[in-house]
Amino acid sequence: METLTVPGGSLTQEQREHYDSQGYLVLPNLVSLEELQPIKDSLSEKVESIAQELSERGLIQDLHEDAPFETRLGLLFSELTDREFNKYGRSWRERRPGFYDLMSNPRILDAVESLIGPEIFSNPVYNVRPKVPKVAVGAVPWHQDKSYWPDANSNPVITVWIPIVDADAENGCLQICPGTHRKRVLSYHAEQRTGTQYTEIDEELIEAAIAENGSVQVPVTAGSAILFNDRCLHMSTVNQSKERIRWSVDLRYQPTDQDPMRSHGAGFLARSHIYPERIATKEDWLAERPEHLG
Numbered sequence: 001m002e003t004l005t006v007p008g009g010s011l012t013q014e015q016r017e018h019y020d021s022q023g024y025l026v027l028p029n030l031v032s033l034e035e036l037q038p039i040k041d042s043l044s045e046k047v048e049s050i051a052q053e054l055s056e057r058g059l060i061q062d063l064h065e066d067a068p069f070e071t072r073l074g075l076l077f078s079e080l081t082d083r084e085f086n087k088y089g090r091s092w093r094e095r096r097p098g099f100y101d102l103m104s105n106p107r108i109l110d111a112v113e114s115l116i117g118p119e120i121f122s123n124p125v126y127n128v129r130p131k132v133p134k135v136a137v138g139a140v141p142w143h144q145d146k147s148y149w150p151d152a153n154s155n156p157v158i159t160v161w162i163p164i165v166d167a168d169a170e171n172g173c174l175q176i177c178p179g180t181h182r183k184r185v186l187s188y189h190a191e192q193r194t195g196t197q198y199t200e201i202d203e204e205l206i207e208a209a210i211a212e213n214g215s216v217q218v219p220v221t222a223g224s225a226i227l228f229n230d231r232c233l234h235m236s237t238v239n240q241s242k243e244r245i246r247w248s249v250d251l252r253y254q255p256t257d258q259d260p261m262r263s264h265g266a267g268f269l270a271r272s273h274i275y276p277e278r279i280a281t282k283e284d285w286l287a288e289r290p291e292h293l294g
């Protein structure tokens with residue numbers, strides 16, 4: 001088996017080898033519930049602002065102010081259409097302080113360092129996903145992340161997928177087709193069934209990949225992480241639970257010598273042993289400064 005030679009970081013040799021051979025790795029309880037609290041607070045503020053806007057537009061009567069974070073957004077959308085969900089609730093990429101706290105979490109960076117070394121750039125493509133129960137556009141079809149940046153050079157971008165609540169088969173945890181990270185970018189098209197326009201691998205190629213490699217559901221508890229390579233096929237289904245929103249974030253990291261993908265926004269230098277003084281502060285990130293100038 002091919003072994004990685006990058007020293008440092010927090011992963012064991014066995015974990016690195018699993019990532020290298022399967023294209024993904026599960027790290028149970030990587031982030032504590034206390035460390036998730038700042039992002040939950042930011043998201044609760046966001047849900048409140050959506051409730052206010054829906055109410056001002058006359059689309060809802062009940063603000064569900066007493067509902068917990070785990071269910072409130074679903075209750076707000078329960079009488080609305082997929083169109084509204086697509087507009088307000090599908091995925092968010094905003095600059096809120098709690099997001100930066102999580103993206104800079106040392107335990108996440110330690111794990112990533114094991115795979116790409118200590119010069120770590122946080123890619124501008126990150127998403128918060130409230131997968132609300134029973135909403136068709138909450139499903140994500142089989143795809144490779146690299147289909148979103150096919151022209152970037154071939155260094156791998158690592159996704160770190162972290163649920164903010166427990167994610168399981170019922171509420172639409174990730175499903176992965178292991179070992180597919182060694183494939184080239186497979187032919188894909190924009191998803192048309194629900195109108196999300198997500199990239200989706202052509203059907204016959206998905207069938208062939210699953211026939212060859214199988215697929216695994218990857219249930220994980222809140223704060224656990226699934227790291228995966230940007231060529232590894234993955235998807236998630238509609239949330240079939242009664243009222244549990246599947247809240248998750250997908251963060252991305254890459255070596256600093258890779259295309260910073262400016263067309264997707266400003267990423268930031270998250271860790272550097274060579275230029276520690278250039279690591280972006282929260283203020284840099286909130287202001288979308290592409291580089292720390294202080």
Ligand SMILES: O=C(O)CCC(=O)C(=O)O
Nearest residue numbers: 129140145159236248250
């Ligand atoms: O969160 C999901 O259900 C899908 C995530 C995903 O496709 C990604 O992180 O690339």
